[in-house]
Amino acid sequence: MTVKALAGLAIVALLSACGVSTGPAPAPAPQQRPAAADAGRQLTANQAARNFVQVVRRVEPVAERECRGRTRGVNCDFLIVVDDRRGQPANAYQTLDKSGRPVIAFTLGLIADARNVDEMAFVMSHEAAHHIAGHLARQQQNAVAGAVIAGSVAVLLGGGQADVENAQRTGAQLGARSYSKNFELEADALGTVISARAGYNPVRGAQFFTRIPDPGDRFLGTHPPNAQRIAVVRRTAAGL
Numbered sequence: 001m002t003v004k005a006l007a008g009l010a011i012v013a014l015l016s017a018c019g020v021s022t023g024p025a026p027a028p029a030p031q032q033r034p035a036a037a038d039a040g041r042q043l044t045a046n047q048a049a050r051n052f053v054q055v056v057r058r059v060e061p062v063a064e065r066e067c068r069g070r071t072r073g074v075n076c077d078f079l080i081v082v083d084d085r086r087g088q089p090a091n092a093y094q095t096l097d098k099s100g101r102p103v104i105a106f107t108l109g110l111i112a113d114a115r116n117v118d119e120m121a122f123v124m125s126h127e128a129a130h131h132i133a134g135h136l137a138r139q140q141q142n143a144v145a146g147a148v149i150a151g152s153v154a155v156l157l158g159g160g161q162a163d164v165e166n167a168q169r170t171g172a173q174l175g176a177r178s179y180s181k182n183f184e185l186e187a188d189a190l191g192t193v194i195s196a197r198a199g200y201n202p203v204r205g206a207q208f209f210t211r212i213p214d215p216g217d218r219f220l221g222t223h224p225p226n227a228q229r230i231a232v233v234r235r236t237a238a239g240l
Contacts (some may be wrong), residue, residue: 006012043112055120058196058200062112066194075101091106118200125194127191184224185228
């Protein structure tokens with residue numbers, strides 16, 4: 001299997017790990033209404049759309065400024081898009097287009113579920129942080145390294161072509177996941193900074209972690225426990 005093919009495997013693995021799936025809806029903005037008032041309130045489609053537009057307008061320039069200040073030679077021209085494919089769960093993810101431009105995508109489910117601007121701003125900032133921190137490239141490198149190591153072991157053990165390719169696929173998946181929890185926590189911390197500098201409350205925005213399934217601390221899981229993520233947000237916000 002060529003290095004180019006290994007890179008393709010890496011991209012598939014990291015794209016499945018980079019998204020921030022929120023599931024249920026977010027928490028309230030501090031300046032709008034108390035938490036209890038918004039706890040079970042679903043926004044109308046128009047309200048959700050207005051919130052999304054507002055967040056894009058305020059977070060995008062801050063994210064681009066942070067990107068330019070923290071990186072060198074990196075494309076910081078974020079493109080915020082809506083993934084309008086039917087049946088997609090509430091989710092957001094960061095990727096690159098064919099020209100290398102960073103793309104942050106929100107599914108319709110996430111936009112519809114969001115109950116306030118703070119949570120939407122935090123998710124957008126978190127995804128921008130993945131790009132600023134270079135997580136896609138770093139995870140791809142880990143995946144390629146895992147594939148090479150696993151494939152080499154299979155060869156040493158006398159495996160055939162199919163065995164080697166299966167080992168490479170498994171190695172790529174394990175390699176891509178090896179530091180994924182750390183990447184998520186790094187993105188939570190930097191996302192806290194970005195959302196706060198855009199004028200939102202990241203601590204309230206991260207409250208959606210209390211309403212989604214907790215991944216716990218599973219071996220090779222892609223996301224850290226929710227409580228750990230909330231703690232990182234609170235600690236980072238306290239230092240701003």
